[in-house]
Ligand SMILES: Nc1nc(=O)c2c([nH]1)NC[C@@H]1CN(c3ccc(C(=O)N[C@@H](CCC(=O)O)C(=O)O)cc3)CN21
Ligand SMILES: CC(C)C(=O)C(=O)O
């Protein structure tokens with residue numbers, strides 16, 4: 001076990017300021033949580049991607065608040081040092097009042113230190129209300145999988161100038177509303193770099209190039225056990241490692257050394 005002080009939002013801000021890359025991985029259970037912490041992962045994301053990789057759905061939409069609370073609690077039981085972020089599932093934050101109730105369950109029962117929600121301008125008031133109640137919030141822009149049917153598939157976002165400008169504005173807006181971290185998913189690397197430079201808060205990329213302040217990846221993609229096609233921006237770290245603990249360490253090292261994502265995992 002790596003003996004480190006618990007990771008806090010303040011520590012993540014300092015890492016950004018110091019240029020130390022933040023390594024984030026999804027975790028859904030107790031056993032992997034121990035291995036991920038041993039590997040030196042800074043932030044554990046209990047992602048609603050569990051709807052796809054654990055529950056077998058073809059999107060994240062069927063995932064319920066009870067599901068997230070259950071997996072959050074499983075992760076929290078063995079976690080000691082990583083900051084735990086739990087995804088707010090589809091339609092669990094449709095009003096400010098509902099978001100406060102949902103987030104309260106995530107914190108009380110799901111062991112969350114921070115909650116993540118997908119979207120921009122529509123959620124400034126929600127982010128602000130959660131923040132005022134002492135709940136740290138992570139934003140999520142770009143490819144927002146809970147809107148997959150509106151987006152028309154899992155595809156790159158922010159490609160044209162207008163969409164890129166809107167994304168940058170919304171990133172600034174979320175920070176001003178009080179968000180303490182931001183996930184950028186599937187956006188051109190140049191745009192992700194601009195957003196990371198513009199914001200004070202850490203920007204964590206997935207399919208967003210190497211210039212973000214940190215990287216996040218779905219655990220099962222990292223181990224090459226996602227059935228079917230895995231996203232182009234992911235990488236199987238078990239191919240080069242001798243076992244699962246070594247693969248997880250290889251990911252953390254690659255992120256810290258700015259070797260991941262490499263050009264072949266980067267979207268233009
Ligand atoms: N296993 C897994 N990994 C993820 O990264 C992930 C999930 N599930 N579920 C929730 C979202 C959905 N994500 C996805 C899923 C698929 C692609 C994908 O297949 N992209 C294609 C391009 C598709 C297109 O442009 O038409 C690719 O080749 O990367 C991307 C992001 C990211 N998240
Ligand atoms: C892919 C990450 C950012 C996520 O939201 C999830 O795993 O649900």
Ligand SMILES: [Mg+2]
Pocket residue numbers: 047048049060087145
């Ligand atoms: Mg998610």
